[in-house]
Every structure is written in structure tokens, then in C-alpha cells.
Amino acid sequence: MKGARDIAVVLALMAVGAASVSGQVRVSAQVESGRDIYVGERFGYYIVIEGADKPGQVDLEPLGDYDPQSTGNRKHSSTNIVNNKITQNIATIMTYSLTAGQAGRAQLPSLSVEIDGKTYRTNPVAISILKPGTTDRLDLEVALSEQQCYVGQPVIMTVKFYVSVSADIGDFQFNIPALSSDSFDIEEPDVTDPQAKLYRLHAGMAVSVSQRQVVHKGEDFILLSFSKALIPKYPGQMDLGTASVSAALAVGRVRSRNSLFDDFGFFGSRKQYKQFAVSSGPLGLTVLPVPEEGKPSGFYGLVGRYVISASATPTKVSVGDPITLTIKIGGSRYLKLVQWPALEEIGELAANFKIPSQKASPTLEDGFKVFTQTIRAVNDSVSAIPSIPLAYFDAEKGAYEVAKTTPIALEVAPTRTLTNADLEGVDSAEVNSQVEAIKQGLSANYEGLDALNNMSFSPLAALASPGYAALWAVPLIGLVSSLLIKLIAHTSPEKVAVKRRRQACRKAVTQLRTVASADAKRRNELLISIMKQYVGDRFDKTAGSLTPDDCHDAIVNATAALQDADKYRAALAECEAARYASMQTNTSAEKIKEVIGLVLAIEKKCRKC
Numbered sequence: 001m002k003g004a005r006d007i008a009v010v011l012a013l014m015a016v017g018a019a020s021v022s023g024q025v026r027v028s029a030q031v032e033s034g035r036d037i038y039v040g041e042r043f044g045y046y047i048v049i050e051g052a053d054k055p056g057q058v059d060l061e062p063l064g065d066y067d068p069q070s071t072g073n074r075k076h077s078s079t080n081i082v083n084n085k086i087t088q089n090i091a092t093i094m095t096y097s098l099t100a101g102q103a104g105r106a107q108l109p110s111l112s113v114e115i116d117g118k119t120y121r122t123n124p125v126a127i128s129i130l131k132p133g134t135t136d137r138l139d140l141e142v143a144l145s146e147q148q149c150y151v152g153q154p155v156i157m158t159v160k161f162y163v164s165v166s167a168d169i170g171d172f173q174f175n176i177p178a179l180s181s182d183s184f185d186i187e188e189p190d191v192t193d194p195q196a197k198l199y200r201l202h203a204g205m206a207v208s209v210s211q212r213q214v215v216h217k218g219e220d221f222i223l224l225s226f227s228k229a230l231i232p233k234y235p236g237q238m239d240l241g242t243a244s245v246s247a248a249l250a251v252g253r254v255r256s257r258n259s260l261f262d263d264f265g266f267f268g269s270r271k272q273y274k275q276f277a278v279s280s281g282p283l284g285l286t287v288l289p290v291p292e293e294g295k296p297s298g299f300y301g302l303v304g305r306y307v308i309s310a311s312a313t314p315t316k317v318s319v320g321d322p323i324t325l326t327i328k329i330g331g332s333r334y335l336k337l338v339q340w341p342a343l344e345e346i347g348e349l350a351a352n353f354k355i356p357s358q359k360a361s362p363t364l365e366d367g368f369k370v371f372t373q374t375i376r377a378v379n380d381s382v383s384a385i386p387s388i389p390l391a392y393f394d395a396e397k398g399a400y401e402v403a404k405t406t407p408i409a410l411e412v413a414p415t416r417t418l419t420n421a422d423l424e425g426v427d428s429a430e431v432n433s434q435v436e437a438i439k440q441g442l443s444a445n446y447e448g449l450d451a452l453n454n455m456s457f458s459p460l461a462a463l464a465s466p467g468y469a470a471l472w473a474v475p476l477i478g479l480v481s482s483l484l485i486k487l488i489a490h491t492s493p494e495k496v497a498v499k500r501r502r503q504a505c506r507k508a509v510t511q512l513r514t515v516a517s518a519d520a521k522r523r524n525e526l527l528i529s530i531m532k533q534y535v536g537d538r539f540d541k542t543a544g545s546l547t548p549d550d551c552h553d554a555i556v557n558a559t560a561a562l563q564d565a566d567k568y569r570a571a572l573a574e575c576e577a578a579r580y581a582s583m584q585t586n587t588s589a590e591k592i593k594e595v596i597g598l599v600l601a602i603e604k605k606c607r608k609c
Contacts, residue, residue: 029122048537056115066098103131132277137164152303168247175242239284302392307331310405330368505603523587
């Protein structure tokens, strides 16, 4: 399948011609060639922009019935020399994945593509969709853990694909409509099979697939299974569509053309594959809204059972000293929807502590989502950090619950104010009898007037004395120097942050261009590090703790570029998935170029916002 798509891309690149040579822009569309398209399968659709080195804005609404999903953009440039005249040909290929609908002839409609303020239209593309064969050597089952749930309540969807042990299966492709629906947040459930391997579905989504031999319908089958947690966003009757699998099965052998082994029977033939498909029954899910009655303040949609705890260090401080407050929220396997606790909305906490508005990104540790914040007591009457509430809806009880942290005892001392006595020293204070005795003992040893020295201090004499001059000149020079440096550099934390954000793109692109020359085994890790660092620098996040979802949310919040954010998350998730499984990862120069293009696109939209 991938090879056919690559062939189609190459053919598209070869089609680049006169438009790019003449400096004009021409837009066309085509689908991948070299294979049949079957009902329920995803196939490649390409928009070729000749004479432009950047993608355009495409209106995909006419393709809505085909569930279009972007799979990235590719750039191509070539140089032609004709009659000693050098011409540069450039093209951009925007690639999409479409799902084939009903069998028969169909025509993909013309699309509008906006490039530099000018609108172009693609050509319609005729396709022929074939109905795959049916076979009892394949079977598919899809089940939900619940048929009815509340908004925000995780429901486990389990997919089971059966392949007869006697079947010789080639390529296969899942089509699970629920996993591409905007009506759900998707999370990975617990994986109990240590031998599970990652398999990449459409749009970069990875699943952990378990494989074992079972008896199904009285015969031996290989069972491939995986699960995903669906968290509904909206109430209503959800149609999850019909899941299907399209697979190529060997049905015999055909003689190879012009083979050196034509006269040797088996060696002069190759396997012949035909496409078959199997589908599950239609799936539906009833999603109820959480009740309005009894809804506590601070509830933002958590459904399930949750626990919350807090710790602080240090607990013995003075007014204004920093206190590191750590909050852990767990109890549920699915923590994607857990948000920062609204500390500023807790009256006692807001009144007695200074709470910064800036927040670090949360981390995941041992099944808990961990939030860390620095707070400062504003007066010495504070005796504790009050309880922090977490409101959630318990679906099993059908009632709201509020979990709370245990108050944390504090000892807050007032900030000490220096007095004149502190500045003048102990001579102005009373001394005890032991010190008086020591003074008397010392005076008994020196009774003559020659033991007395004139210790009076004169400011004018100090100015003229070399020793005193060094004492006052060195601090003065340091003070003046620091003022000059401050005036010249004129920096502040805010300006440092602005500079970091401004240089994030250039820094990331420079580093990405060096990845291709690195050792192949290190490229994946380098790519992960640079992609996280770019988001951290550009959007004031802690790079080391970022997840693909964190990067997606940061990009969307700053630019509203949902498509670019999805691509960035998919690319980063694919790289991270390759760390933990025997999954083929091609960190090629082409992939690095795609990431560079994505960073540049995000940066451009950041500057427009």
C-alpha cells in the first residue's frame, strides 16, 4: 500500500512542467494509482501546486462524505538546462487520505485552493470503487463496555480481528469511524499484554495490538485485538458507524512474465492476491448530560472517581518566602481532562497567599497528574494551606462528589525589621555579668596611659587613607559597573522570555537541519527533543514535561491552527511510540523537511495572531 502511494507521488512530481517554468501557478488533483480502490478503504488524494513552494488553503467541505484527513505536504524542486538556459521548477504536493464509499463509479468534485490571496480550482477526479469479496476466513467484532454513559465518562471500545490460520494474508487496513470522530476524546487504556506491539492506524493514531491463537466458530484463528477509551464530549444518541477491515488474501499463484524461472514451475510464479472485506454491525452509544441538580461550584466535567492530595515544602517560613505546593490528582486511569486546580478561586487561599498567574505544565507520575506551584504567605497570621477541592460526578452513584486535600499546617514568622541597635552592635546593649568580668580582667593587665589609643573616626581622614579608600571604592565601582551593564543590556525576565520566543523558530530549524547528518539511531530522539523544545520556547512551556497532547493544545490556544496542531501531535506521537516498540520508524531527510515546514507554518500563524 505504501509503495503504491509512493509511486503516485513520484508520478505527480514528474507531472511538474510548463507552469513552474513560466513562473505561473497551476493547481491539479489526482488519486494514487497502481491499485484498485475498495469500499471502506482509505486511499491517497493529492493536490499538486506547480510553481509554488508552499501549500495553499484548501476548502475540503465538498469531500466531506469521504472523511478527508491530511497526511502532510511534500515539496519538490528540480533544475532544467535547455539551450544553456537554466530554469528552476518548484512544486508542492498536499496529500490527503480519503475513505471510499459505495461501490461504483464516482467523481471527486473540484476543490478551491487559495494561494497568496488568489483562488484556484482543482480538476474533478473520476474514481472506480470496487466491492471487495467476502470470506469466512476473516471476521471482525467491535464491542463497547457500556451502551449508555454520561458526557465525560470513558467507554472502552474493543476491536477483535480474526484471521484463519489457513489464510495467507497480505496487507490489511482498519477503518474505525469512531476513532476519527470529533465527538470523542481518545485515550489509551491499560495494556496488560507485555507482548503487545504498536500498529499505526490512519492519521498517525497508534494502538497496542495483542496477538494470540484462539478457537473461533469451531476453527483455529489468529486473533488481533486492541482497545481505545472513548470519552464523549456531547450528549445525545451517538452513531459510531460500521467498523470494517479490508485485507488482501492470497487466492493462488500466477506465472510471472519474462521470468528467468519460467521453465521451473513454482519458481516462475508469484502469489495472486484479491481484496476481501469484513465488517462489524453498526454501533450506537447513548450519551446522557450530567444532571444540573446538585452540581457543585468548580465542576468542569470530570466523570468517574478521583482523589486529590497536596504537599508543601518548606512548612516553616517567614512572610514572603516561597513555598512549593505540589498537588496530585488520580484515582482514574484517564486523566487527559484533568485541569489545573483553580487556586485563585479558593477564598482563604487567595486572601492569605500570593499565587502567580503563570503555571508550569503538569506531569504524569505513577498514575497521577502532578501540578506544581510556588505560593507565598502575605502575613504571619497564616497557620495552614487550606483544603483544595476537586468536584466530580460519580457515574456509579449518579451523584456529585467533592474530594478535598488535607490542610497543610504552616509556621509563618513575621519578616524581621532591623533596628538601630542591630546596626550599631552590642556596645549599646546591656551585657551580662560574665562579659563584665572578662572586661575587668583585661583592664587589669593594662593600667598605663600608653595602652590607650585614639580610636575616634573622621570621615575626612577616611577619604584620605589608602586603606579606607579601597574599602569604599571597591563597592562603589561594583555598583557603578552593575548600573552601566544594566543600562546597556536593559534586560528583564519579560524581555528574556520575548527574546526566547522570537528566536524559537530559527533555533529549531537550525537544529532540525543537522538531524539528517546525525547517526540513524539518534535521529528519532533528536527529533523528539527539538520538537518539544520549540513548543517550550515558543509558548513558555517546560519542554521536558511536554506530551504530544500538550504540544497540540499549546499550538491551538496560540494560533487556532487545528490542522497544523494535529499534524504536530501526530508526528511527535509517532516518534515517541517508536521508543517503546518494534515499530518501523523512518526518520528520513524527507520527514525532517516536513517537520521543518510544520514549524515554519506554525511560526507564521503565531506572528499573525
